[in-house]
Amino acid sequence: MxxxxxxxxxxxxxxxxxxxxxxxxxxxxxxxxxxxxxxxxxxxxxxxxxxESKDDLIVECLRATASKASRIWDEFEAKHPGDKLAQLHAWVQKASELLSADSRGCDMANAAVELTETDHPARRVIKELKEAQREKLVALCRDAGIGQAELLADTLSLLLEGARVSMQSVGAEGPSAQFVRMAESLIASFRAR
Amino acid sequence: MxxxxxxxxxxxxxxxxxxxxxxxxxxxxxxxxxxxxxxxxxxxxxxxxxxESKDDLIVECLRATASKASRIWDEFEAKHPGDKLAQLHAWVQKASELLSADSRGCDMANAAVELTETDHPARRVIKELKEAQREKLVALCRDAGIGQAELLADTLSLLLEGARVSMQSVGAEGPSAQFVRMAESLIASFRAR
DNA sequence: CTAGGGTGTTACCGGTCTGTAACTTTCAGA
DNA sequence: TCTGAAAGTTACAGACCGGTAACACCCTAG
Incomplete structure (x- = not known):
């Protein structure tokens, strides 16, 4: 109801x-x-x-959210089978959709901001899941034939992370509005090297 | 004590x-x-x-923090009087020092994550102060002779914002470790246009 | 010396928080 | 139809929260 x-x-x-x-x-x-x-x-x-506790619930929520997010990667492969470069562009597209659909950012990043206790059970989960996401993006860049795959993946990660937190500070009309343009020109310049 | x-x-x-x-x-x-x-x-x-209240204290804290931050800009001008490009590089340097000295990120961004009530008094202050910072960086880029000053400033903003939040998720050895390299090569590529 | 504002102290209010105890109800499967 | 586990209900414990009242203290300006 x-x-x-x-x-x-x-x-x-x-x-x-x-x-x-x-x-x-x-x-x-x-x-x-x-x-x-x-x-x-x-x-x-x-x-x-x-x-067991609220903390346990928090951890389970983060795992569930990450599990949903990882399903998005399957969509990339399904829509552009074998074409890793197209999948990378799809990643940018999907990221921009996230930005326009939702102004509250990434649950894991937000949780990391909120849960300041260094030994909070959620912190290891956040780190673990974020590192797994990073690995996926690095692999995608590498398989797309980009030389400095790690650097591109990390740059794209920071841009998206920054865009999602910037939205929460200044809204969707702030710097995050240019995310797609930034990401695409980054990819282009890495491909040209 | x-x-x-x-x-x-x-x-x-x-x-x-x-x-x-x-x-x-x-x-x-x-x-x-x-x-x-x-x-x-x-x-x-x-x-x-x-x-008046805890909320009032929060607002005053944010204003005080922003005031401290704005003094850093005076240092740039003092160390490199008139040389806006050198000041931009000093900004990158200062940003990287922030990253290595402190893993808890930007107070305003963190506050925006924590204070989810859309009508919280701190939110307008956060937006206002963040927009002022953006204006400063845009002006610095423009005065440094960069063509797409707004786009460079916004990209650098997102990178830094992302780096500061990424540190809280995965630590200093994550993507944020490459911040200086990213920022410098961005500036170089914008200058080459 | 004295008056008065800034400060410290103690106790309290009503509310909310996580977490638990004890008991009742529901409902599916044998 | 009977049984037993899952789920609902009510009440409560103990801690903490933001915020206030009443009063004692100091210390400086006049």
Whole structure:
């Protein structure tokens, strides 16, 4: 009713999906477990039967989000089978869609900003997942025949990361509006070397 | 004693400085007013005599931080009077020093991530101050004789913003390690156009 | 010396937070 | 139809949060 989540799924799935959404919109420290369970159409006890703690829920949410994101890479391969350069351009395109569709940035980066305790269980997960994403982008650049693949991948990563956080500071009309142009001319200049 | 702030200054100044430091290290929602006043060697009542609310304190902290940052620009002009291109390289150098000295990124960007309420008083301040910084960098690029000054400035902004948030996710050995190389080759390529 | 503003101290308010206990209801499968 | 696990309900514990009231203290300007 007040709920955007498919009503008849298992409570654990509803909690996970609702928590992802609410953490994303309001920040991790900006939403309590009561609010999550209420929005998920269940209650706190059920949450704690499925998750050890809020921290555990956070970790599971990050893993779920990363898992969704990794499915996007399969789309690239499906749409441009074998054509790695086209897949790289598709990456840029997809990134720009993310920017225009959603102004709250990357859940993992946001979590890293919010969870300042150096030993927070989510921090190792964030690092692990971000490094996996980096590896994918490096491999894509390399397979697209670009010489300095690592450098291009890292530059594109920083540009996107910067665009997603810049949107949260100054909005979509700020520097992030030029993301596609920046990324494409970067790729062109790396290809020309 | 447990306190890094100069002991004998006015309580208001101590609170402001301590709050900046603690907000930076632990995040805005990660530190309470009690902890701030205790670290500042004073008490909560004194804080509320000088600041209307925690939100007001947050805003003043952001303004103070931005004011410190703007003094850096004076250094550029002092060290390389009239030589705008040298000042731009000094900006890159200074940015990389920020990256190696501190892994908690930009206070304004972090605040934008944490304070998700769209009508939070800090949000307009963040936008305002970030836009002012952007204007400065655009002017510097233009005065350095670069044609597409806005595009270079925005690209450098996104790179730095991305580097500062990337450090918080994957650490200093991640993509942000290449920031100087990226920035310098960007400047070179814009100058060659 | 004295008046008064800035500061410190203590206690408190109402609210929210994570997490738990004890109990009841629902519902699917044997 | 019976059983047993999953889920819902209510209440609560203990801590912390932002913010305020009332009062005692100091210390400097006059």
């Amino acid at each position: 007040t709920d955007g989540v498919a009503e008849r799924s298992r409570p654990r799935d509803r909690i996970l999906e609702t928590a992802q959404d609410m953490f994303h919109k309001h920040g991790i420290k900006g939403v309590g477990v009561d609010a999550i369970t209420e929005a998920a159409g269940t209650n706190k006890m059920t949450l704690y039967r499925h998750f | 447990t306190d890094g702030v100069a002991e004998r200054s006015r309580p208001r100044d101590r609170i402001l400085e301590t709050a900046q430091d603690m907000f930076h290290k632990h995040g805005i929602k990660g530190v309470g007013v009690d902890a701030i006043t205790e670290a500042a060697g004073t008490n909560k009542m004194t804080l509320y005599r000088h600041f």
